[in-house]
Amino acid sequence: MKEICQETIIKEVKRLCMEANYVLPMDVQKALQDAYTKEDSLIGQQTLEVLNKNASIASCTSSPICQDTGMACVFVEIGQDVHVQGSLNEAIHEGVRQGYQEGYLRKSVVDDPMFDRINTKDNTPAIIHYEIVEGDQLKIIVAPKGFGSENMSQVKMLKPSDGVQGVKDFVLKVVNDAGPNACPPMVIGVGIGGSFDRVTLLAKKAMLREIGTHHPDQRYQALEEELLEKINQTGIGPAGYGGKTTALSLNIETYPTHIAGMPVAVSICCHVARHKEVIL
C-alpha cells in the first residue's frame, strides 16, 4: 500500500493548473507548426503564424495562452493499492483554488448554473473523473477546458441503422455548427458506443489522446483519417476566415453498447488543447 499525503496532491494539482495554462503540449505545438507550413490560404497562414507566436509568448512569459483558462477538468486514475491521507477530493479542489489564484488565471466558474450565476472567485469546483485501476500509482491529468469550444460539443443517440454514414454526417454537422465559434483549428474527440453518459466521457478522452496516435482497430483508424480529411475540406480554416486547417486532429474512442443504440458524442476543443499530467 502506497501512502500519498494531501499536501503532495495540492502542490501537484496547483502546478499542473499553471503549467497547462502557460505551455501547450508538444504534440499540439508541433501540429500547429506543421499546419502553418501546409496552409495554402494567405489569411489562414497569417492566423496560424499569430497562434504560433502566441504560444511562444505565453510559454516564455509564463502567461495564459488564452484568457479563458477554463473550468478545471481533472482525470484521476487511482491504483487500488494507493491510500491518500485525508480527502483526495478536497485536495484536488484546493490545488485548483491555489493554482488559479497564484497563477493569475481567470476565475470562470459560477455557483448556481441558472438562477444566481455568481462567480465563485476561485475557479472551484473542479470537474473530477475517477477511475480505479490496478497497481500503486496515482495519475492526475489536469485539462483546463474553455467554453467557447465546449459550447460547440454535441451528443446524439443514433440508431444502429444510421450506420457509419450516420456517424460521419453527425460529426460534420457538429464541426459546421461550431465553425468560427470554436476557435479553429480545432482538436476533436469522438466517442462512439457506451451509454448517454459514457459516450461523452469517451469523446473527451479521445480529445485528450496524443495527436498522431490512432484507434487500435484499423476500421476506426481509417474513419479518423477520413473524417479529418473531410473536415479540412470544409474551407472553414483558421479563425473561420477560410483555409484548409479547420482541425489539427480527430481521435475516436469506442466502447461496447446496447443492441438498440449507437450513441455518438463529439467533443470540440480549440487549438489551445491544454492538458498536463503527473504520476505519483
Next chain:
Amino acid sequence: MIKSITTPLNQDDVLALKAGDQVLLSGVIYTGRDAAHKRLVALLEAGKELPFDVYNQVIYYVGPTPAKPGAVFGSGGPTTSGRMDAYAPTLLSLGLRGMIGKGYRSEAVKKAMQEYTGVYFGAIGGAGAYIGQCIQTCEVIAFDDLGPEAIRKLTVKDLPLTVVIDSYGNDLYEQGRAQYLKEHQHAN
C-alpha cells in the same frame, strides 16, 4: 494592405470598412461580455444612464485574466460574440459603432449593423497572450463585482483585427470559406 484606424469611429469610418479588411485599431475601447451586457440593457430598460456613452464607441467582448504585479493587463483574446446577440441591436441603436469578438452573429445583429452603421471585427480566438501585449492602459469603470466580466476602459495600440461583418451585410465567415473552396475546388 493593413489600415490603421483610431477610436472613436464615426459613421464614415465604418462605411469605409469592408469584410476581409485587416486593420490595426488604436485608442480607447470598452470591454463587456455576458453579465455586463445583461446589466447594460437592464439599465436602459429601467430608464437609467449607462456607465459610459456608447455613441461612436467600440466594445470588445473579452474577460481578461488578472494582470500580474507590474503588468497592465493579462491575457485577453475574444470570447464568442453570439452570446451578446440578444443585446447588441439595442446598443447599436444608440450609436455603438464597433464590436470585437469571434464567431457567428445573428441575422438580427447583421440587420441592426446595416440600419445603424456598425461593424463587427474579429480578433483571433485563443491568441490571448499576443493580444494582451497591445493593451496600454486598463481601468475598471463599472460592475467591479463581476470580476473578469466587469466593464474595463482600455487604451489599445495597433490591435490586429479583421473586419468580419461590414455595415453592408457582407460576412467574411461566408465569403472567406466560399472563396477558399472556389479557389481550391473542393466538392463539399
